[in-house]
Amino acid sequence: MNAIEVRGISQSFLQKEVLNNISFEIQKGEIFGLLGPSGAGKTTLINIIIGQIKPNNGKTFVLGKNSLELSRKDYTQLGLVLDQLGLYERLSCMDNLQLYASLYQLEKSKIEEALKYVQLFDDRKKTVNELSKGMKQRLIIARAIMHHPQVLFLDEPTSGLDPATTLKIHELLLELKKQGTAIFLTTHNMEEASSLCDRVALLNEGHIIECDTPVAICSRYNQLNTVTITTKDHHQYTIQNNKENAKVLFEEMQTENILSIHSSEPTLGSVFISLTGRELI
Numbered sequence: 001m002n003a004i005e006v007r008g009i010s011q012s013f014l015q016k017e018v019l020n021n022i023s024f025e026i027q028k029g030e031i032f033g034l035l036g037p038s039g040a041g042k043t044t045l046i047n048i049i050i051g052q053i054k055p056n057n058g059k060t061f062v063l064g065k066n067s068l069e070l071s072r073k074d075y076t077q078l079g080l081v082l083d084q085l086g087l088y089e090r091l092s093c094m095d096n097l098q099l100y101a102s103l104y105q106l107e108k109s110k111i112e113e114a115l116k117y118v119q120l121f122d123d124r125k126k127t128v129n130e131l132s133k134g135m136k137q138r139l140i141i142a143r144a145i146m147h148h149p150q151v152l153f154l155d156e157p158t159s160g161l162d163p164a165t166t167l168k169i170h171e172l173l174l175e176l177k178k179q180g181t182a183i184f185l186t187t188h189n190m191e192e193a194s195s196l197c198d199r200v201a202l203l204n205e206g207h208i209i210e211c212d213t214p215v216a217i218c219s220r221y222n223q224l225n226t227v228t229i230t231t232k233d234h235h236q237y238t239i240q241n242n243k244e245n246a247k248v249l250f251e252e253m254q255t256e257n258i259l260s261i262h263s264s265e266p267t268l269g270s271v272f273i274s275l276t277g278r279e280l281i
Helices: 042-049 093-104 108-117 133-145 163-178 190-196 214-219 243-254 268-276
Strands: 004-013 016-026 031-035 057-062 078-081 151-155 182-187 199-204 207-212 226-231 236-240 258-264
Touching: 004 042, 016 042, 016 057, 016 207, 031 163, 031 190, 042 057, 042 151, 042 182, 078 133, 093 108, 093 133, 108 133, 133 151, 133 163, 163 182, 163 190, 182 190, 190 268, 199 214, 199 268, 207 214, 207 268, 214 268
Parallel strands: 031 182, 031 199, 078 151, 151 182
Antiparallel strands: 004 016, 004 057, 199 207, 226 236, 226 258
């Protein structure tokens, strides 16, 4: 049984198409990234999958159950890290988690375990308004995982965070993956998707234009694999990095007129630009 199944989802708001015939599945223990620019419909799709929006067409399933039929018990198997889910600024980290733990009837040890997991145990008595943005995000993740959900949804979890905090969150997610958690991640950060996700789907104007592993997607666009040569008289030109141009490169090297050679392999970002003509912003 897949953790998540999305079958032919289409959605429009005020006659504007947001999602068009979206289909994919996510397995347990997999990190799946939905990659697209802001406003592409990523958050809308999460809300459809968790049963908060009824789609115009199609169906979604979570742990084998139709999203529109999820019970309270089913929701205890889900964890949510969504931007709009705020914290109580005047309460401590511990009290914030205690409030939500009461909904799941969790013991205090589970709260402490979650705080240790996100490296906030020593800060548990601090109020939320004393925390940095990165610490707040880790607290939100602690709240989402303290009941050990089978499926975790994260909407732009590292947006606006510094590199060190981003790395800590990535390490947390990889550890959850090892434990068998299915993770559905939305982002417009190409590097994050490449390094973290087992598979990604590229979303543009409501359509999935590619869906595969990051390596497989990039390898399909080998024409973006180039070599840039700079000569000693500061002329520069770029050629495709292929067998046909290997002879050209060899001949240039024989002239001893080369100042530098730089290769450029395709990335998810360059593939997205090649397919859509726009950047992931």
